[in-house]
Amino acid sequence: MSLQQYPSVLLENAVNEFAKLPGVGRKSALRLVLHLLKQSEEDVDLFGNAVIRMRREVKRCRSCHNISDTDLCDICANPARDHSLLCVVENIKDVMSVENTQQFRGVYHVLGGIISPMDGIGPADLEIDSLVQRVHGGEVHEVLLALSPTMEGDTTNFYIYRKIADSGVPITTIARGVSIGDELEYADEVTLGRSIVNRVPFTMKN
């Protein structure tokens, strides 16, 4: 379709904003905006303000770097969790995936990404220094590396391993029930849950 004529600049602005979202083309953006146009002003206010508030007010947990409504997230603040078992994940979604399995009672460390030279993401861009500090802090008795079984995940595992091996803290990794090359977030709960229960000592080979 050639250049689209919008009947209203207000509409066009809203479509432009939606079309910036990943996976949303201009046709989909228009459909979403026209749907919102049919909702009540109050409902659209709720939508817009939920997004604005979320961005402005959400915090990062000072311990695990997961997002949180408080300085220390619910998981890190929970005394019933095992604070000696530390699960290292790439991002927020992976915390949610692991929590969903209900197989993990430890705490997390969210790297905020994965080492990927192709995307220009190096160790300094991730929460690796703070991880090393936590592991050397004495409270952690096991580090469970739960990164996606991809080349980038493996690279990140190796990098972390080299940084914390001298701490003497045992390092494990989730069992590769998850097929090699898959993204962690698409794994089903049963497979991911079993891979946590069957975790194995980390070596340079597995």
Added chain:
Amino acid sequence: MSLQQYPSVLLENAVNEFAKLPGVGRKSALRLVLHLLKQSEEDVDLFGNAVIRMRREVKRCRSCHNISDTDLCDICANPARDHSLLCVVENIKDVMSVENTQQFRGVYHVLGGIISPMDGIGPADLEIDSLVQRVHGGEVHEVLLALSPTMEGDTTNFYIYRKIADSGVPITTIARGVSIGDELEYADEVTLGRSIVNRVPFTMKN
């Protein structure tokens, strides 16, 4: 996936709002929200406010009922358009589709829907009375019915035909180059453009 644990109520609210949009599941909603979380506060404000402002400030043209930033839309306010040729369409998107063909220099009447007993939409829910008034007003010399060639479109065409046949104003319909059963908004510009140029007198048969 069973009930999802969100690390933040603010995040959960935003995901819930996105998941209300048509065609957006909870996984997609989460992905969109996490994308916004990575954008600057200013950019997310722009997004949220564009949507809120659009809903609060956009108007309906008092003549054709298309959406507009002003009381009378740009098309109705344009003296270069042929105000004696009135194109009846279902909704805003169809105005945009017809405008995109650059084959139509008349004006529009947006019904705001289509007669669909299955969805509980009857003539009283649509801008049909105002259409009848416009047609009987004297300025209109041709009514072009440009509804989707579906059962609902045909029903609506017949209903309008019966309401305005006594005005003596010629009634045409877009040529059925568009395949029967398709939605108008998915027609390609060339087909839709040709179907406007080749419009034919409306009868109960075509």
